[in-house]
Amino acid sequence: MKLETQKIKHNSRGQAALFAIVIVMVLMLSAVSGATALALKETNAASQNLKSRFAYFTAEAGIDDAVYRLYRGKKLGTSFGLNLNGATSNIDIGQPSQSEREITAVGDISGIERALKTNMSINSVGASFFYGVQVGQGGLSMSNNATINGSVFSDGSITGANGASITGDVVVAGGLSSDPTIEWTTNNSDQNFATVSTNRDIAQSFTATASGALNQVSVNVAKIGAPASSLTVRIAADNGGKPSTSSLASANISPSSVGTTASWINISFSTAPNLTNGAEYWIILDYGSNSATNYWNWRKDSSDAYASNTGRTTSDWSSGSAIWTNVGGDLAFQIWIGGTITKIDTMTIGSVTTSSAHANLFVNTTVHGSNCPNEYCVVDNQSQVPLPFSDGAIQDLKDGGAAGGVCAPPDCDASGNLQITGTKTYGPKKITGTLTVTNNGNLTLSGTLWVVGDVNLSNNCKVHLASGYGGMSGVIVSNGKITVSNNCIFSGSGTAGSYIMLLADKNTPSLTTLEVSNNSLGVVYYASHGKIELENNAAAKEATGYGIEMDNNATVTYESGLANINFSSGPSGGWSINSWDEIVP
Numbered sequence: 027m028k029l030e031t032q033k034i035k036h037n038s039r040g041q042a043a044l045f046a047i048v049i050v051m052v053l054m055l056s057a058v059s060g061a062t063a064l065a066l067k068e069t070n071a072a073s074q075n076l077k078s079r080f081a082y083f084t085a086e087a088g089i090d091d092a093v094y095r096l097y098r099g100k101k102l103g104t105s106f107g108l109n110l111n112g113a114t115s116n117i118d119i120g121q122p123s124q125s126e127r128e129i130t131a132v133g134d135i136s137g138i139e140r141a142l143k144t145n146m147s148i149n150s151v152g153a154s155f156f157y158g159v160q161v162g163q164g165g166l167s168m169s170n171n172a173t174i175n176g177s178v179f180s181d182g183s184i185t186g187a188n189g190a191s192i193t194g195d196v197v198v199a200g201g202l203s204s205d206p207t208i209e210w211t212t213n214n215s216d217q218n219f220a221t222v223s224t225n226r227d228i229a230q231s232f233t234a235t236a237s238g239a240l241n242q243v244s245v246n247v248a249k250i251g252a253p254a255s256s257l258t259v260r261i262a263a264d265n266g267g268k269p270s271t272s273s274l275a276s277a278n279i280s281p282s283s284v285g286t287t288a289s290w291i292n293i294s295f296s297t298a299p300n301l302t303n304g305a306e307y308w309i310i311l312d313y314g315s316n317s318a319t320n321y322w323n324w325r326k327d328s329s330d331a332y333a334s335n336t337g338r339t340t341s342d343w344s345s346g347s348a349i350w351t352n353v354g355g356d357l358a359f360q361i362w363i364g365g366t367i368t369k370i371d372t373m374t375i376g377s378v379t380t381s382s383a384h385a386n387l388f389v390n391t392t393v394h395g396s397n398c399p400n401e402y403c404v405v406d407n408q409s410q411v412p413l414p415f416s417d418g419a420i421q422d423l424k425d426g427g428a429a430g431g432v433c434a435p436p437d438c439d440a441s442g443n444l445q446i447t448g449t450k451t452y453g454p455k456k457i458t459g460t461l462t463v464t465n466n467g468n469l470t471l472s473g474t475l476w477v478v479g480d481v482n483l484s485n486n487c488k489v490h491l492a493s494g495y496g497g498m499s500g501v502i503v504s505n506g507k508i509t510v511s512n513n514c515i516f517s518g519s520g521t522a523g524s525y526i527m528l529l530a531d532k533n534t535p536s537l538t539t540l541e542v543s544n545n546s547l548g549v550v551y552y553a554s555h556g557k558i559e560l561e562n563n564a565a566a567k568e569a570t571g572y573g574i575e576m577d578n579n580a581t582v583t584y585e586s587g588l589a590n591i592n593f594s595s596g597p598s599g600g601w602s603i604n605s606w607d608e609i610v611p
Contacts (some may be wrong), residue, residue, distance in 0.1 A: 077135050077138045078140060081134060081138050082142075082608070084110045084114065084115045084134075084140075085115050085133030087108060087110055087115060088108045088115030088131030088142075089131045089606070092106075102494075103119065104118065105118045105119065112135060113134065115131050115133045116132050118131075126145065128144075129143065129144050140608065140611065141609045143607055143609050144603055144606045145605045146604060151282065151415070151592070152280075152283075152591070152593075153419075153591055154414060154588075155568045155570065155588035156177075157178055158174045158177055158178060159176070159179075159180075159570070159582055160413060161178070161181065161572075161573060162182065162571065162572040163181045164557055164572040165184060165573055166182070166574050167576070168186045168576045169186065169187040169190055169578075170187070170189065170579065171188065172190050172560070172576035172578070173190075173193070173579075173581050176192075177195045178194065178195075179197045180199070180368075181199050181368075182201065182368060182573065183201075183369045183370070184196065184198055184370045184385075185370075185371045186371065186372045186373035187372055192381075193377075195376075195381050196384070196385075197384045198368045198369065198385040199294075199410040200366075200386055201386075202241055202362050203362065203366060206244070206362055207361055207363040208232055208235055208360070208361040209361065210327065210356050210357075211246075212331070212358070213288075214326075214329075215326055215355065216288075216323045216325060217323065217325065217326040217353050218250065218321055219313070219321065219323075219339055220253070220313040220322050222316050224339070224341050225340070226312075226315065226316050227310060228353070229269050229337065229339075229340075230309050230324075230359055231264065231269075231337075232308075232335055234304065236363045238301065239363065239365070240261060240298050240299050240363055241294065241362050241364070241409065242293065242360075242362040243294075243309060243359065244291065244292045244361075245259070245293070245358065246288055246289065246324065246358035246359070247311070248284060248286055248287060248289070248323045249284045249286060249320075250319075250320070250321050252281070253322060254281070257281075257322065258278055259276065259309070259310070260310040261273060261310075262307065262308045262343075263306075263307055264307060264308060268350045269308040271344045271346055271348075274307075275297060275299040279291055282419070283415070283419060284322075284419065285420070285421050285422045286422055287418040288323060289416045292412040295409055301363055310343050324358070326353060326354075326355040326356060327358065328355040329355065331356065336353070336356060337352070338351060338352055367386045367387060368387070369387035369389055370387075370389070371389040371390060371391065372389065375394075377394075378395030379395070380394065381402065382394060382403075383402065383404065385404075385406075386405065386407060388405070413571075413572075417554070420503065420554060423474055423501055424456075424476040424503055424531075426454055426476075427456050427474035427475055428456040428476055430453060430454030430473055430474075432455070438458075438459065442457060442458030442459030443460045443461075443479070444460075444461050445463075446461075446462065446467040446469050447463075447465045447466070447467045448468070450469055451469075451470040452469065452473075453475050453500075454474045455475055456476045457477045458478045459479045460479040460506070461475065461481045461502070462481075462483075463489060463514075464483070465487075466487070469487070469488070470491070470492050471502070474594075475501075475503070476504075477502065477504040477505070478504075479504070479505070479506045480504065480506035481502060483509070484510070485511075485512045488514070488515050488517075489502075489515075489549075490517040490518070490519075491517070491526060493519050495519035495594060499525040499591050500518075500524075500527070500593065500594065501527045501528075501593050502526070502528055502529070504528075505531055505532060506530075507530065507532060507541070508540045510541070510542045511542075511543045512546075513544060515546075516548040516549035517548055523591070525550050525567060525591065526548075526549050526550070527549070528540065528549055528550070528552070529552040529554065530556060532555065533555040535555055536557075537557065538556065538559045539558075540556065540557075540559070542559065542561070542566070542580075543564050544563065547565050548567065549567065551569045551570070552570045553570075553571035554572070555572055557571060557572065557573040557575060558575070559574075559577075560576045560577070560580035561575075561576070561577040561578045562580070563579045565580075567582070567583065567585050568582065568585070569582050
């Protein structure tokens with residue numbers, strides 16, 4: 027009996043040990059299973075994370091590819107696809123406006139998606155050409171059946187001979203003296219304004235030195251960033267050492283006419299205010315908002331040497347409680363009081379049913395089918411209108427060319443000259459010598475060309491814009507003289523509203539800086555500080571210059587699309603990235 031009891035005890039202990047071993051094994055298997063599941067989960071998460079990152083990189087590759095195509099002026103449709111190591115990127119190209127592109131790319135690998143979007147815009151300089159011909163104080167001379175099909179505005183006199191005619195309306199503004207009546211042109215520092223709410227408006231006082239109509243004001247300004255709305259220029263009387271809260275006259279300065287480099291901007295008023303000799307007045311630049319990134323600069327003389335006058339800023343010039351703060355200097359300005367007589371002499375303007383003309387004086391001129399004086403020959407004294415591009419805006423165009431680098435061998439020779447007699451796509455670029463396209467040479471402009479020397483285009487040459495310009499326009503700007511002759515043909519990108527402009531920026535007002543002859547077709551001509559000469563069947567879409575001479579069947583035929591035109595540095599260098607963000611697919 028005792029032996030049996032001992033056997034039972036031994037069996038119980040063995041069963042307990044076995045049970046314990048089983049429990050331990052179950053626990054170990056559970057731990058291993060849990061660890062394995064966790065490892066598998068982490069491995070899967072790592073795989074998903076890797077795929078997600080790869081989807082992102084593939085989307086980014088799609089964006090990069092589209093941006094590259096825009097920069098290089100290559101063909102870019104509304105959508106395309108990209109494969110990268112088993113992943114795909116679907117890229118869509120939106121066009122919110124003529125000068126914008128919105129690129130969206132969705133990267134996908136095994137159903138995992140990441141998406142990116144970037145917004146790009148073309149760096150451009152805007153201008154408005156409202157007339158077939160616009161002329162500065164150098165005036166317009168026409169002879170030997172020269173014709174302008176469109177309207178004309180001139181700050182100087184218009185003279186004609188031997189069948190010269192203009193089909194549209196004509197305005198000759200009242201003349202200005204060659205020198206300002208009052209000026210303070212010293213400028214050695216910047217005076218930024220509209221950066222905060224307390225300096226939205228800025229003003230400079232001056233003392234009139236003659237009595238008469240204030241026919242033109244000029245201020246030395248620049249824009250920083252991209253201010254969205256126009257500056258309002260006001261003239262106000264003095265009220266106890268600060269501007270009156272009402273203005274005597276006002277006019278606007280468009281942001282597109284102002285460059286990022288400071289330059290003189292001319293302003294005229296629809297009704298010129300009359301000033302009194304010895305009285306004090308204020309020039310006010312009024313801006314309705316402020317921004318830390320998009321604002322204005324009015325150059326100043328920090329010595330504050332203009333006796334009894336100064337510059338000031340405030341939040342709202344028209345407020346009776348405005349607090350004006352001295353800027354510590356005098357802001358650069360010029361004033362013209364009074365003027366000179368201008369005229370239209372020996373011209374035929376319009377037909378028996380169309381057109382009118384405005385001038386101080388009419389001599390031997392026919393308007394609306396009959397000799398002046400008649401009701402369509404209006405004797406008045408209209409204000410001058412500045413040319414579309416300020417010197418600062420022209421410098422922006424030059425900088426757009428220089429952004430592409432300097433022309434060097436093998437394109438240019440050792441002296442920096444570029445000659446094209448075959449077919450070449452080029453730009454943006456700065457050419458330190460001369461540019462010649464001749465003997466059937468064919469130049470495709472893919473960006474702004476800034477030529478320091480002369481430009482010679484001749485002998486059946488062709489110049490046109492790359493298709494990447496779209497509806498934008500392109501420019502060749504020269505510091506020297508531009509000569510176009512012997513059947514050169516110009517064309518835009520192929521999109522309506524796209525033009526080529528030849529801009530001569532040589533500062534010789536009494537000399538010809540842009541000469542066009544012999545059936546040269548299809549281009550906008552601009553001479554900022556010199557004369558344009560059109561002769562021998564030369565044809566243009568628009569001509570703007572300090573002075574213009576037309577002879578021997580030269581023709582300008584205006585196109586309405588020129589009323590709102592943007593000049594870009596081109597598909598190779600004109601695009602800038604505004605934003606680059608991840609979005610939900």
